[in-house]
Amino acid sequence: MINVARLSVFLFFALCNSLQSIGQIHIDADFPGGNGVVDSIIGDTVYFHPDLTGTEGDWFYWNFRAISDQPQTWHFKSTKPNVMTALGAAFSEDGGYHWQWIDQQHNLGQDVFAFTFSGFDQAIRFSFAQPYTQKNFERFITSYQDDERLHLSSLCQSNQGRNVEQLVISNFRSEASSKILIIGRAHACEMMTNYVIEGIIEALLSGTPAMASLLEKAEVMIIPFLDKDGVENGNQGKNRIPRDHNRDYSGESIYATTRKIRSFIPKWTGDLPWIGIDLHNPWIKGTNNEWAYLVGNANPEIEEQQRRFAQILAESRRGSLIFDTKHGLLAFGEAWNKGSNYEKGKPFTAWAGQFFGKGLRLTTTLEFPYAINHDQVVTADNARSFGQDLIHAAAIYLAVIE
Structure with missing residues (x-):
């Protein structure tokens, strides 16, 4: 027979211990x-x-x-x-x-x-993923601060008065014959792109024959935090009211950074061949969000160059993260990539596209997933390796079109 009194005392003390824990x-x-x-x-x-x-x-x-x-x-x-x-x-x-x-x-x-x-x-x-802010960038870039191939300066001051970093990497011994522009964090929440950027910088300054050859001929400009205020403030950035940074290339820009890009980049590139790559992270999970891909341009001629670049990246990659031609480009008109998605204003690639045939050879958005890439777990390390693959593909692409 169960001793009800003892059981009651036991349950009382068990409950007290549970609450205390x-x-x-x-x-x-x-x-x-x-x-x-x-x-x-x-x-x-x-x-x-x-x-x-x-x-x-x-x-x-x-x-x-x-x-x-x-x-x-x-x-x-x-x-x-x-x-x-x-x-x-x-x-x-x-x-x-x-x-x-x-x-x-x-x-x-x-x-x-x-x-x-x-x-x-x-x-x-x-x-929800692996955040990256100013302090992460400062710790990373410190080891390169004395490298003469890297010029770190300011693109401009943000709307709230923060310094917006601009890196230019080259050997600077002769006039560049081509330019590469890489932009990150147009949407403040899309932090995994900064690990890709770290990989790009690591590769460019690695001294390998391929990268040394690229820096002999090209200047590479990197803007790691386009929405610097949003990054530091912890904003979503995406779908910002009244429009976000990647819809701010129509009419008069409301953000200092996009305004500076529109005025400065045409002067920087001049008539030289150039590439413009805008790095993004997609939605959080699911179809079209768990693999890396290029976002097809509304201009069919540019989209053809994107297909060409996607093939180069797929064939030349060395890192562990998969990039294939089957999933590597979301053509304009497919899924979310439609004109209705850009009603609030032009994205960077639409703005850059106006220079196609006038120096611009390729512009593309690249969507890099937050956590899963073709069933592979995304980490800071393999995101950096993907960045290395990306800049190697850009070097091959420039060599092919010359």
Whole structure:
């Protein structure tokens, strides 16, 4: 027979111990790139959603810090759908300098993940992907600051007065015979493109015969943070009200960076052959979002050059991330790539396209996935390797068209 009195006492103490085991957790986004709104904390679960300030409709960028007062497992559940990749979330233990994906046994569904804190007052940053801000760039570029082949200056001051970096890489011993322009973060949330840019810079300054030959003939300009304010403020950037940076090439530009590109780049390229590549990340997951691809231009002649470039990239790549011709170009008119997507204003590639046949040889948007590429896990390292593949393909393309 069960002793009801003893069972009641046992359950009482078990309940007390269970309640005592739930510690306290502090959540904030008070740092550059931070974003997140806490709805509630119930038991061991934090309910949150992305801050959509200044954004039309929904989007999915979030990046917050959690400090647990004791070792324990906490659960994090979004109150908005579609704000996590197929890998759930990424975390950083060093304040956002290095990121990794959560253990997949803690990826508990489309909108929830768990994490076990191992120490007292341990601070962990969480995000839907692997954030990259000014401090990450500064740490990376420091090792190249004395390299004479790299000129680091300012494109302009942002609308809020921040310095917008501009890198030009070449050997500078003779006049360039071609130019390459690479732009990142037109949409502030699209942070994985910066790891691609790091790979591009690493390759350009590697001293390999292919890269040395490219720098003998070409100047490569890189703008790593077009929406610098959005990156540092932790904005979505995509679908910004009244229009975002990649719809700001029509009429009078409202952002200092796009205005500067429109006035300066034609002078910089002159009549020389040039390539313009705009790096983006797509939507968060699913079809057309889990592989890298070029976005087909409305001009059929430019799209033909994109196909040519896609084939070169597919055939010449050395890194582990797959890029193939079957998925490597989303033709204009397919899926989301239609005229209706650009009603708020021209994107960079439409603006650059006006120079086709007048120096411009190729302009393209490249969509690089946040987390999954053809069932491969995307990391900072293999994103850098993809960047190396990308600039090698650009070098081959320029050599072929000369």
